[in-house]
Amino acid sequence: xxxxxxxxxxxxxxxxxxxxxxxxxxxxxxxxxxxxxxxxxxxxxxxxxxxxxxxxxxxxxxxxxxxxxxxxxxxxxxxxxxxxxxxxxxxxxxxxxxxxxxxxxxxxxxxxxxxxxxxxxxxxx
Numbered sequence: 001x002x003x004x005x006x007x008x009x010x011x012x013x014x015x016x017x018x019x020x021x022x023x024x025x026x027x028x029x030x031x032x033x034x035x036x037x038x039x040x041x042x043x044x045x046x047x048x049x050x051x052x053x054x055x056x057x058x059x060x061x062x063x064x065x066x067x068x069x070x071x072x073x074x075x076x077x078x079x080x081x082x083x084x085x086x087x088x089x090x091x092x093x094x095x096x097x098x099x100x101x102x103x104x105x106x107x108x109x110x111x112x113x114x115x116x117x118x119x120x121x122x123x124x125x
Contacts, residue, residue, distance in 0.1 A: 002026040002114050004096050009119030012086055016123070020081040022096030022116055029053075029098045030074035033105045035112060036081045038092035038121075045095065049081060050105030059105040086123045093118040 008020040020036070035050035049070040050059045058070055067086075072079040079096055097112035106112070 002098075004098060004114055004116035006094065006096050006116045006119040009094060009121045011122045011124065014087055014123055014125050016086050017082070017084045018086065018121060020083070020094055020096075020119060020121075022079045022081075024077040024079075024098060024114075027098075027114075028077060029100075030077065032098060032100050033102065034072060034079040034096060034098045035105065035107075036070060036079070036094060036096055037109065038090075038094045039118075040092045045109060047107040047109070048094070050107060051079065052103065052105050057105055059107055061107075083121070086121075088123045088125045091121060091123050093120050 003025045006022045012018055031053045033052050036048040037045045038048050039045040047061050051070045051072055067084050069082040095118045096116045098114045099112045101111050
């Protein structure tokens, strides 16, 4: 059974940093892209960042470029999201996702097959 388990969320003051991790088990995703999405209550889940299996290609939500960095360690079957200069507007549940449908770091939810349970990130002002 495939499982994606996020960790690293929590409460942080505006301007602070958090590093999210997502560990995959039950399947090796080292050959496939992985991504991060987030969902604010009452809003649709939105794309945050994605990374190719080789780490040579990354994709980011435009508004997050320069503050968020996605990376992965294929040996550990883990993807990370480093979030810096956090703002209250970044408060959301963050989800990692994995796909076997494409080799590209896709920003589209429908292209991801597997999802984690989410981790809450709360940024206080």
